[in-house]
Amino acid sequence: MDPRIREHAQIIADHSVDLQAGDNVIIDAHPVAEDLVVALHEVIGDVGANPLTTSQRTGTRNTRAYLRASDGEFETPEHELALIENTDVYIAIRATDNATQTSDVSPEVSSAHRQAHSPILEERLSTRWCLTQFPAPANAQLAEMSTEGYENFVWDAVNKDWDEQYELQENMVEILDPADEVRIVSGDTTDVTMSVEGNPTLNDHGEHNLPGGEVFTAPVADSVDGEVLFDMPLYHQGREITDVSLEFDGGEVVSHSAAKNEDLLTEVLNTDDGARRLGELGIGMNRDIDQFTYNMLFDEKMGDTVHMAVGRAYDDTIGEDNEGNDSAVHVDMIVDMSEDSRIEVDGEVVQRDGTFRFEDGFEE
Known part of the structure; x- marks a missing residue:
């Protein structure tokens, strides 16, 4: 086994979920991620915890078959909820043999299925959880990379000094956490302002999302004004959406539009009332993620990007005097900030053309 896989498993256990003896652990993974699942079982055995492997949320053939055969009416599966309620640690591993496996499932059915599973999502988020990636060949193909090149890319971004990354990102936390207003400007297509007053800024250094590499907060729900062109594409429900x-x-x-699969975007925004509001503002800071790969777990962390998510706001980003945005969806979309772009915080430019004020090369 590649030693980087064992290192990946150890980082998950020690850094991301703080694995303890006696923990009940669910590993949710596609079969192509077997090597990482095996490495995790070795670590779990060393610690004295209790593993269970499933493949509930990975876009496998069985998921597609079930959704296509259904009538679009779903109830929350109580047995699955009960499983999560008795779980201490939840580890989700992204990997697939076909990145577009569910592309022929209707958006309406997918949306209804997601809504029925909202209580399960809420319960998962109350555990010690981690979402990570195994470099499967299909994901390499989606990223337009060789399998070996994609493996190097993934493990460079994952197997790193997360304490050092934390210190870098804390520079931005110190700017954003006490702020009132943030303005994002990119070319003549994006100019949007929002208040973040009273909402905490979090430092994502590889705990829940691995790789980490962003700082993020939640906008005050009714404060967002302006226009945004998300000029990097995203994959949602196995389909590409471009130029949102x-x-x-x-x-x-x-108002909204998209150059490709606008109907899917419309379905996302129509999921519920909260789907038409922003739940997250994130700023990418992981310099080992240096190219776009059609994988939001990585792409949103690039150092010259900003991402915003329509839908659910994370509870930890909501101040006690503010109200969080609630939704069954949380869909991230990315703005390229590498050229003709800036981030302003309370009127001061803190990033220009992808370079932060505290980095070498920043120009006033």
Whole structure:
């Protein structure tokens, strides 16, 4: 086994989920991630915890078959909820043999299925959890990379000094955490403002998401105004959405468009009332993620990007005097900030063309 896989497993156990003796652990993984699952079982055995492997959320053939055969009416599966309620640690591993496996499932069915599983998502988020990636060949193909090149890319981004990354990112936390207003400008297609007053800024250094590499917070729900062109594509439900344009007024999306699969974007925004509001503002800071790979777990962490998510806000990013945005969805979308772009915090430019104020090369 590649020693980097064992290192990956050890980082998950020690850094991301703080694995303890007696923990009940679910590993949710596609079969192509077997090597990482095996390495995790070795670590779990060393610690004296209790593993169970499933493949509930990985876009496998059985998921597609079930959704296509269903009538689109779903109830929360109580047995699955009970399983999560008795779980201490939840580890989700992204990997697939076909990145577009569920592309022919209707958006309406996928949305209904997601809504029925919202209580399970809430319960998972109350555990010690980690979402990570195994470099499977299908994911390498989606990233337009060789398998070996993608393996190097993934493990360079994952197997790193996370204490050092934390210190870098804390520079941005110190700027954003006490702030009131943030403005994002990119070319003549993006100019959006939002308040983050009273909402904590979190330092993602590889705990829940591995790789980490961002700082993020939640906008005050009704404060978002302006237009955003998300000029990097995303994959959602196995389909690509490109050039998403959103216009906000009073915090709500009042118009939208996309160059490709606009119907899927519309379905996301129509999921529920909260799906038309922003639940997250994130700023990428992982310099080992240096190319776009059609994988949001990595792409949103690139150092010259900003991402915003429509839908659910994470509880930890909501101040006690503020109200969080609630939704069954959380869909991240990315703005390239590498050229003709800036981030302003309370009127001061803190990043220009992808370079932060505290990095070498920043220009006033």
